[in-house]
Amino acid sequence: MKRKVQVGIIGAGPAGLLLAHLLKRAGIEALVVDNRSRDEIESTIRAGVLEQWTVDLLISLGLGERLKREAYFHDGITLRFNRGSHHLDFPELTNGKRVTVYAQHEVLKDLIAALPEDMIQFGVKEVALTKLDTDRPAIRTAEDEIECDFIAGCDGFHGPSRRAIPKSAIRTYETVYPFGWLGILTEAPPSHHELVYARHERGFALLSTRSSTVQRLYLQCAPKDDLNQWSDDRIWSELRQRLETDEDWSLTEGTIFQKNIVSMRSFVCETMRWGRLFLAGDAAHIVPPTGAKGLNLAAADVVVLSRALIAWYRDHGTDLLDRYAPTCLARIWKGERFSWYMTTLLHRNDLEEEFVQRIHMADLEYLVGSHAAQQALAENYVGLPMAV
Ligand code: FAD
Ligand code: DHB
Numbered sequence: 001m002k003r004k005v006q007v008g009i010i011g012a013g014p015a016g017l018l019l020a021h022l023l024k025r026a027g028i029e030a031l032v033v034d035n036r037s038r039d040e041i042e043s044t045i046r047a048g049v050l051e052q053w054t055v056d057l058l059i060s061l062g063l064g065e066r067l068k069r070e071a072y073f074h075d076g077i078t079l080r081f082n083r084g085s086h087h088l089d090f091p092e093l094t095n096g097k098r099v100t101v102y103a104q105h106e107v108l109k110d111l112i113a114a115l116p117e118d119m120i121q122f123g124v125k126e127v128a129l130t131k132l133d134t135d136r137p138a139i140r141t142a143e144d145e146i147e148c149d150f151i152a153g154c155d156g157f158h159g160p161s162r163r164a165i166p167k168s169a170i171r172t173y174e175t176v177y178p179f180g181w182l183g184i185l186t187e188a189p190p191s192h193h194e195l196v197y198a199r200h201e202r203g204f205a206l207l208s209t210r211s212s213t214v215q216r217l218y219l220q221c222a223p224k225d226d227l228n229q230w231s232d233d234r235i236w237s238e239l240r241q242r243l244e245t246d247e248d249w250s251l252t253e254g255t256i257f258q259k260n261i262v263s264m265r266s267f268v269c270e271t272m273r274w275g276r277l278f279l280a281g282d283a284a285h286i287v288p289p290t291g292a293k294g295l296n297l298a299a300a301d302v303v304v305l306s307r308a309l310i311a312w313y314r315d316h317g318t319d320l321l322d323r324y325a326p327t328c329l330a331r332i333w334k335g336e337r338f339s340w341y342m343t344t345l346l347h348r349n350d351l352e353e354e355f356v357q358r359i360h361m362a363d364l365e366y367l368v369g370s371h372a373a374q375q376a377l378a379e380n381y382v383g384l385p386m387a388v
Pocket of ligand 2: 046047048049101195206208209216289290291292
């Protein structure tokens with residue numbers, strides 16, 4: 001069937017759904033298509049930390065009611081190394097900003113529940129982009145051809161949007177890390193009142209939370225590791241060792257009911273626009289998760305994109321559309337830098353010379369002794385100002 005929509009959005013992740021809400025609020029007609037089922041989207045475990053402005057945006061869109069009730073708001077993070085703990089006081093360092101822990105799939109549930117049903121299609125097969133060299137680009141699916149004024153490619157790293165741009169027009173930058181994260185969910189009460197990021201000679205570990213009864217923990221593993229190599233006993237033993245401290249503290253353990261392994265890369269596609277196709281979020285850039293930036297960068301892209309589309313529908317002005325990629329990239333590269341910094345600072349990388357490993361330890365010592373260095377970390381962690 002042939003259909004028409006003003007803005008066609010591929011991908012019902014944070015980028016696509018948030019864009020749909022921003023456009024809906026401005027009276028612009030948008031349709032989101034995703035190849036996964038609603039159930040799958042709402043149960044995939046990923047991010048946990050939201051920047052302050054992301055939280056403010058969700059609340060301003062009327063999407064923050066459950067978040068306000070159920071999220072955890074922390075006054076900073078703890079860095080742990082050499083068996084010691086160091087609290088970074090974010091409200092003091094950033095003029096009142098805090099860390100919000102609210103799982104990505106909970107954000108997605110809230111975004112999906114608040115969109116009219118006819119604005120989103122799940123389980124759409126054979127999504128392809130066509131007529132990108134015309135003023136009427138289209139999303140072709142197994143059943144429909146959806147003609148659009150604009151297409152937003154919000155379909156993540158593996159989606160079809162970026163690949164629809166001719167190779168000769170694409171400029172990308174990438175680095176792949178020689179480690180991954182094994183993430184678990186466990187039934188246990190919190191072990192600590194805030195997130196703990198630990199550097200240990202056995203590798204990185206991260207203590208996060210989901211609720212008073214469910215905790216989220218991560219540990220550095222090899223990127224090609226198989227989950228079968230990681231028995232529950234081995235996971236707890238590694239976490240205990242990597243989080244060990246001389247203080248009166250112990251890790252609360254429980255039943256592990258979810259495990260997954262993710263590999264880690266940094267990637268930027270500087271070609272974020274091709275004609276009337278605009279890439280946003282993981283479709284255009286990937287960060288390793290250590291800085292907790294991916295979802296937040298995706299949200300920032302679509303704020304910039306929505307402003308540009310709203311301006312175009314107001315008076316057909318193309319200025320903001322033309323500035324979309326450079327405006328986003330200026331902030332994206334800072335997110336890339338911070339994520340790379342946190343990752344190299346906190347992970348054990350045997351490919352690095354011992355000299356460099358000692359430099360990371362010196363960096364950590366410097367950080368916990370310098371207000372200025374803490375401020376630099378904190379202002380990045382809570383989120384740099386949004387592009388104007
Ligand atoms: P995605 O969430 O990947 O959404 C893309 C959507 O497109 C998906 O629903 C997919 O089904 C759909 N799609 C793909 N292919 C097709 C197709 N062919 N047809 C139709 N639809 C398609 N970020 C943070 O900000 N804070 C954190 O604390 C954090 N922690 C993380 C921890 C881990 C372990 C991981 C893995 C990631 C973490 N991130 C974090 C990153 C964050 O999860 C991503 O950056 C975020 O999901 C990007 O959103 P997106 O909408 O761009 O893409
Ligand atoms: C979580 C994920 C992150 O990448 C991070 O840096 C902190 C917390 C989480 O899933 O809770």
